Amino acid sequence: MSYLDNIRTFVRVYELGSMSAAGRDLRISPAVTSARIAQLEAHLGVRLFQRTTRSLAPTAQGKAFYAGAAGILDAVEDAEAQVVNITENPKGSLFVAAPLGVGRRLIAPLVSGFLAAYPEVAIRLRLTDRKVDLTTEGLDLAFFLGQPEDSTLQIRKIADVGRILCASPAYIARMGNPASGDALLAQGHECLNLRFPGATEFQWLLRTADGPKRFRVTGRYESDDGDVLTDWALAGCGIAMKPVFEVAEHIKAGRLVAVATQTPPEPIQMACLYAHRRRQDPKARLFMDYMIARITDAVRDT
DSSP states (O other): OOHHHHHHHHHHHHHHTOHHHHHHHHTOOHHHHHHHHHHHHHHHTSOOEEEOSSOEEEOHHHHHHHHHHHHHHHHHHHHHHHHHHHHOOOOEEEEEEEOHHHIIIIIHHHHHHHHHHSTTEEEEEEEOSSOOOTTTTTOSEEEEESOOSOTTSEEEEEEEEOEEEEEOHHHHHHHOOOSSHHHHHHTTOOEEEEOOTTOOOEEEEEEETTEEEEEEEOOSEEESOHHHHHHHHHTTSOEEEEEHHHHHHHHHHTSSEEOOTTSOBOOEEEEEEEOOOSSOOHHHHHHHHHHHHHHHHHHHTO
16 A cells, blocks of 8 residues: 555545545545554554544544645645646546436436546446435535535536426316415325435425415325336326426426416526535546536526
8 A cells, every 4th residue: 555545545534534434435445444544653653543432533643644644635636637637638437426317317318428538437327316425425426406415515506497396187187287386285186296315294395476485295106216206297196396307308298287387386406516625536527517518508498
């Protein structure tokens, strides 16, 4: 193991406060993480961390060493960034997450073009509608819809995405087309709900004459897969709230129809999250730039 690898590992352990979290961030095993810290301590002849079964904290020597170690990595990353910018030849794997609808319809179709432009990069794309944790899951980037909960992450906004309440003609023929969110609740419509872990209730944020208002909706159908909600809506099971770009073809073809048009949903933010590091990975920045330039207009045009 190189001395620089040991320093890099120490810095991530110090910043994340955990051997296991640092290992996941660096994509190395807990055993390797521990071995690198042990080697660095042996080389320096001091203890850098106080360890117990439940906690890990830097010693006075660890705190002093961190400032210099972080400066060393800054200098190395500056040099690496200059080389990357000159050669424009990034290398390595990029781990990316996205919601199912965003990933399938917007991100995945563009990956081949990015890899053609940067042949020494590999994309590992993970699609899920559940909330992801960049550090614990070893992700470089995560596209998402909504507002992030983790304030320690960096966020890059892409666009405000329009949404629509929609149902099939068969459902409307059977249950009627509610004019507003109030009518939707009063008439007891079946609402198709996207379930996130830990969610205790479903609320739809709709635009009313008095401003944005939250409507507590209920229904027998719920799933953690947004595409399942679309399938249920197409099958006449109820009303779904969907990003417009996900159902635009169905709306155009008449398979789905807008409902409660007097109180349409508020737009939702689409953005990209990445870990706060001293310097962003050049290939991550290139991937974000590439994707954002191509999907912004597509999202806004729907």
